[in-house]
Amino acid sequence: DAGVIQSPRHEVTEMGQEVTLRCKPISGHDYLFWYRQTMMRGLELLIYFNNNVPIDDSGMPEDRFSAKMPNASFSTLKIQPSEPRDSAVYFCASSGWTGGPKFYGYTFGSGTRLTVV
C-alpha cells in the first residue's frame, strides 16, 4: 500500500482565493482525519469521518473551512476564501484495523504546506 496520499505537497495562494487540499486514505481504513499543524497551536484536529460520514467537525475554525468525503478513497478540505492566518501544514490521517486484532492503526500522510500571501 502506498500509504495516505496527500496533494499538493505545497500550495501558495493569494488571500481571498479558494484552496482545495486532497487526501487518499489507505484502502480498507474506515476513519479519516484532517489535522492542522502550526508553531503556535501544534497539531489540531479539524474534522473526522467514519465510513465517509462526518462525525465531529468541532475543530473546524470557521465557516470558511469545509470538508467532504464523497467516497471511501477520497476526501477534500476546502478553504474559501483563504486568509494569511490559514498558513499551516495540513495533515490527513486514516485509521483501521491493522497488524492484529487489537491494534487500530493510524497512518499520516506527508502533509500539504499551505502559504497564503
Next chain:
Amino acid sequence: GDSVTQMEGPVTLSEEAFLTINCTYTATGYPSLFWYVQYPGEGLQLLLKATKADDKGSNKGFEATYRKETTSFHLEKGSVQVSDSAVYFCALKIPPKLVFGQGTRLTINP
C-alpha cells in the same frame, strides 16, 4: 478534558547523550499511549505504543513505560544519534481520535 502535556523544547544534545522527553496526560479511564516522530518535511510516524498500565513500548532504541500512578509516558533513549533529530509527539487515544501534545523538537549535534 483529555490532554497531553509535553516537556517544552527545543532540546539540543550531543551524539551519544542520554535522552528523556517528559510526557504526562490527563484522561478518564486508561487510554492507549503513543509516541510519534516527525522528520523534516514528513508526516508523523508511529515510534512506539503502550496499551495498558506498566506496558513498555520500545522501538529503534527508544523506550517508554506507561505509568498509571504518575499518569506519565516519558520517552528515553540511552545513546542518541544525529539521525534522531526530529520532532517528537506524545499522544493518547480517545477512540477513535488521537490527542497530541505540543511536540518537542530534538536536535542532536555530532
